[in-house]
Amino acid sequence: DQQVKQNSPSLSVQEGRISILNCDYTNSMFDYFLWYKKYPAEGPTFLISISSIKDKNEDGRFTVFLNKSAKHLSLHIVPSQPGDSAVYFCAASGSNFGNEKLTFGTGTRLTIIP
Amino acid sequence: KAGVTQTPRYLIKTRGQQVTLSCSPISGHRSVSWYQQTPGQGLQFLFEYFSETQRNKGNFPGRFSGRQFSNSRSEMNVSTLELGDSALYLCASSLADRVGLETQYFGPGTRLLVL
Numbered sequence: 001d002q003q004v005k006q007n008s009p010s011l012s013v014q015e016g017r018i019s020i021l022n023c024d025y026t027n028s029m030f031d032y033f034l035w036y037k038k039y040p041a042e043g044p045t046f047l048i049s050i051s052s053i054k055d056k057n058e059d060g061r062f063t064v065f066l067n068k069s070a071k072h073l074s075l076h077i078v079p080s081q082p083g084d085s086a087v088y089f090c091a092a093s094g095s096n097f098g099n100e101k102l103t104f105g106t107g108t109r110l111t112i113i114p
Numbered sequence: 115k116a117g118v119t120q121t122p123r124y125l126i127k128t129r130g131q132q133v134t135l136s137c138s139p140i141s142g143h144r145s146v147s148w149y150q151q152t153p154g155q156g157l158q159f160l161f162e163y164f165s166e167t168q169r170n171k172g173n174f175p176g177r178f179s180g181r182q183f184s185n186s187r188s189e190m191n192v193s194t195l196e197l198g199d200s201a202l203y204l205c206a207s208s209l210a211d212r213v214g215l216e217t218q219y220f221g222p223g224t225r226l227l228v229l
Contacts, residue, residue, distance in 0.1 A: 032216075
């Protein structure tokens with residue numbers, strides 16, 4: 001039972017354009033959401049997070065949007081750069097069952113085309 | 115500040131053996147969590163330790179165990195290895211003060227191959 005889903009295994013975007021990565025969740029007890037970026041042979045690197053009391057959080061080129069009614073979040077990267085090519089994971093946690101337990105999606109491989 | 119470190123980085127074992135992996139968290143972080151990453155299942159939570167106590171546990175068999183020391187360093191042990199245990203094992207640390215929301219920071223992982 002996949003509680004966090006990333007339905008697009010891969011995405012290709014032209015350099016300079018916007019990359020939009022999507023994530024859906026089913027557990028309404030999740031109240032904290034994070035995006036991680038992962039290069040091969042490295043651990044995930046934290047990118048940006050959002051709590052359920054907000055609907056948007058921005059950090060430089062990265063913006064995360066949360067739509068609680070649709071149980072959907074998205075990560076926008078503008079403008080996309082070649083160094084953004086990596087696998088992106090969304091993750092969720094809930095204060096009711098321990099914020100340290102992250103439930104991950106299966107990841108989306110983003111390729112930025114120069 | 116140094117990041118999360120994991121040793122060894124690579125390991126080859128045979129079925130039936132046991133293995134111990136080590137994780138040193140970021141200085142000041144008291145919580146250490148372990149995850150297994152496989153191509154088929156993605157990243158899955160194993161367990162979390164805080165102040166030398168297991169505080170949270172995922173859905174893995176008892177062959178998977180861990181512990182945490184007083185300096186917050188953690189070890190994970192897998193006994194009676196099976197082929198399906200081949201995976202990247204990731205350790206993450208966080209402050210875990212539980213006052214606010216937590217961000218976990220990951221180490222580079224230990225790649226385990228079971229033959």
